[in-house]
Amino acid sequence: MSAPQIVLHHYAFSPYAEKVRLALGLKGLHWGSVDIAMMPPRPLLDPLTGGYRRVPVLQVGADIYCDTHAILPALERLHPEPSLYPGLAPALAEGLSFGLERDLWLAAIGVTVHFAGDLPAPFLRDRKDDYLYVDIGHAAMEPDFPRNAQRVAAWTGWLAEALSDGRRFIGGDRAGAVDLAHYHLLWLMRGGERAGAVDGLLGLSPLQGWIERVASLGHGRPVPMSAEAALDAARDAEPAPVEPVNAVPALIAAAPGDTVTVTPDDFARVPVEGRLVAVDAGRIVIRRDEARVGALHLHFPRAGFTIAKG
């Protein structure tokens, strides 16, 4: 049987999806592209995710990877070369990317909104009520603009300093996950007609060559795929075997096989219920059985998620 296809559930405007699209480009992969709505309802994605509502989601047969910090390590395991982690241990690269994204996500949205103005009211309502729990309308964000801009500029200043010895990417000659984590936040802020204004504000001229180099990684070879075909692919596959383990019993009082919920600890805090398969230093795997697709393994990173016994 041939290896299941890599499928990305995403929408064009999503910065975290852009991070994964570039990872697929870095690895030169062929992938199925399922276009999803920018906000729920997503009735053809929910059977795969058990309600996890964030984007992107990567599917490999009956294995579902939620969060880019589960997705990039999975791509690396499946297709080790070229590596997403040149010159930096994978765990360090993920940790640095996680810290960067945690610190900057709302600030980057604030800088974006400053230049872009208001998005449509239903979108703002959805983001406030069910995703960020913060009003990202222009009037609400604007008082924090100076603080947000300084916060972002501190990181881009570090980035410029890191690249100032002439290296092509953060880790040296080859692009990696930490480049992508910085890049997708800049991609959000500099989108539309905003690049000139944002570059001026943040002093990004030293980063122009790096920005072009990361963008030129491209997106690999996406092929449009329907959500129904992705569900069929999950139904026709079995989850890849995982050794059952709870490596952190002092933190999580659940054994493999127990019902648990896994919940993001920041945004879109929707609990996903399943039976614990494995939790170790870096990842959580739960099993769900869905009428439409059968058995699935859902994979989450440890960082940014909590597990509770169901």
Ligand SMILES: N[C@@H](CCC(=O)N[C@@H](CS)C(=O)NCC(=O)O)C(=O)O
């Ligand atoms: N830590 C998550 C963050 C993902 C995230 O917040 N994605 C945004 C889109 S870029 C999202 O889910 N927005 C709400 C939605 O699309 O429903 C990751 O690394 O995947």
